Amino acid sequence: MSRLSETAAGVYVIAATPFLPDGALDHASLDRMVEFYLSAGATGLTILGMMGEAPKLTAAESQGIVARVLARVNGQVPVVVGVSAPGFAAMADLTAAAMDAGAAGVMIAPPGTLRTDDQIVAYYRNAAEFIGDTPFVLQDFPLATGVQMSVPVIARIVADLPSCVCLKHEDWPGLDKITALRAPGRLDRRISILCGNGGVFLPEEMGRGADGAMTGFAYPEMMVDVVRLTASGQSERARDLFDAYLPLARYEQQPGLGLAVRKYVMMKRGIIAHDTQRRPGAALSPAARAEVDLLIDRQARRLAQLA
Numbered sequence: 001m002s003r004l005s006e007t008a009a010g011v012y013v014i015a016a017t018p019f020l021p022d023g024a025l026d027h028a029s030l031d032r033m034v035e036f037y038l039s040a041g042a043t044g045l046t047i048l049g050m051m052g053e054a055p056k057l058t059a060a061e062s063q064g065i066v067a068r069v070l071a072r073v074n075g076q077v078p079v080v081v082g083v084s085a086p087g088f089a090a091m092a093d094l095t096a097a098a099m100d101a102g103a104a105g106v107m108i109a110p111p112g113t114l115r116t117d118d119q120i121v122a123y124y125r126n127a128a129e130f131i132g133d134t135p136f137v138l139q140d141f142p143l144a145t146g147v148q149m150s151v152p153v154i155a156r157i158v159a160d161l162p163s164c165v166c167l168k169h170e171d172w173p174g175l176d177k178i179t180a181l182r183a184p185g186r187l188d189r190r191i192s193i194l195c196g197n198g199g200v201f202l203p204e205e206m207g208r209g210a211d212g213a214m215t216g217f218a219y220p221e222m223m224v225d226v227v228r229l230t231a232s233g234q235s236e237r238a239r240d241l242f243d244a245y246l247p248l249a250r251y252e253q254q255p256g257l258g259l260a261v262r263k264y265v266m267m268k269r270g271i272i273a274h275d276t277q278r279r280p281g282a283a284l285s286p287a288a289r290a291e292v293d294l295l296i297d298r299q300a301r302r303l304a305q306l307a
Contacts, residue, residue, distance in 0.1 A: 004078055004105030004135040006165045008192035009231075010043025011223045012080060014216035016263060017052045017065065019276040025061060027068065029272040034072045036271045041224040043212065045073065046107060046137075048082035048094075050144055051216050051259055056278040059090065063097045070102045078104030080137060080214075086111065092130040099134055107137040107168060112146040117153045121160065128161045137166040137214070140174075141196065143255075151180045159188045168214050170196030175208050182209035198258065199223045200249050203239050206230045218252065218265035219245055244302040248295045260284050261292060268296070 015037065018029035037045055047069050048054040048062055057065070066081055073079055081098040083106040085091040095106050108127050114120050124138070138157060140149045149171075158164050171177050178193060180186060194214035195205040202213055202223060212227045222245045229238035252261045260282045263275035277283070284292070 002078065002104065004080060004137070004165055006189065006191045008044070008078075008166050008194065009211040009227075011041070011212050011220065011227055012044035012046045012078075012194060012214040013037045013040075013042045013220045013223075014049045014051050014196075014214065015045050015047045015069070016216065016259070016266065016272070017048075017054075017057070017278075018272040019274065019278050021274055021276055023276065023278050025065070026273060026276075029274070030065065030068060031072055033266070033271050034069055037220060038073070038076060040221040041228075042077060042220060043224075044078040044080060044104070045069065046080040046082065046214055049107065049216075050082070050109070050141070051262070052082065053259070053278055053281070054082050054084070059094070062094060066094075066098050066103065067101050070098075075102070080105050080107050082107045082109075083131070084109040084111075084139070088126060088130040091127060095131040095134050105135040105137060105165070106131065107139055109139040109141060109145055110147040110149070114147050117150065117156075120147065120149060120153050121156050124157050124161060124164070128163055131163075133163055135163050135165045137168050137194075138164050139168040139170075141168070141170045143170070143172055151177060151186065154181065155187055158191055164191065166192040166194060166214075168196055169193050169205070169210065170215070172197055172201075175201065175204055178205060178208040178210055198249055198253050199226075200246070200253055202226050203230065203235070203242050206238075207235070216262060217245075217249060218262045218269070219248070222249075240306060244299060244306055248292070248299055251292065251295055257282050257284070257288070261288075264289060264292060265296065268293075 018026040020026045081103045083094045193210045196215040226238045267275040
């Protein structure tokens with residue numbers, strides 16, 4: 001598999017991690033989910049991200065998932081592995097295992113202890129030293145990490161570390177940040193910008209200069225089509241399609257409940273067998289499930305009208 005580069009574009013789906021009702025890994029659902037993502041047109045996959053419940057996995061489980069997914073993908077698309085960890089030794093260990101198994105690169109989120117610009121830059125310098133020349137995705141997700149990365153800080157990291165090839169942009173509000181990063185001369189080289197936040201700002205992000213998405217949604221085919229249509233100059237058609245999915249995407253963005261919604265819809269679609277989250281994790285109430293069911297039905301009617 002080729003290594004991740006600054007040309008990364010399209011949709012890198014953030015994969016969920018399926019569990020059985022007792023909390024054990026559901027390998028059959030993992031295989032089926034990977035096949036679904038590939039059939040939906042994903043440009044790549046990103047595993048062991050925050051929405052993949054990576055912090056709830058043991059080191060052995062993480063490496064097992066990496067090996068299984070990469071074997072299932074079998075080089076069809078690049079796979080990025082989340083390796084964020086409290087310490088650099090664990091990060092380096094998982095990075096080495098992932099790259100040896102055929103991963104294209106890794107993703108690194110900053111720990112919440114970082115407070116100053118210099119601390120952020122120093123952290124990524126140290127991380128890059130531990131993972132060697134492995135290409136990495138810089139995850140900018142202040143709503144989850146509590147770490148605010150300014151445009152100048154991102155520019156310093158890109159300038160200092162050639163192995164930083166992609167920004168996973170999910171600052172919120174953050175559209176002006178994309179514009180600033182794409183301004184001539186702001187970065188000393190162009191890197192890929194793939195956006196998050198469940199794709200709820202995808203049309204605007206593409207308009208600001210993003211190359212696609214690196215995020216999850218229960219209907220990843222929507223993101224694939226929006227990116228494809230936008231890239232081919234059919235932005236109005238892309239927005240019409242996006243609008244059909246927006247109510248459910250909005251519902252899935254509820255803090256603390258989003259993964260429960262996503263897994264419930266994936267279970268209803270037959271992608272995974274159970275909507276289990278490994279503890280601790282939120283669960284949908286009967287009322288919430290009824291609301292999701294209604295949104296799915298209304299979404300189907302809007303799509304039929306579009307067709």
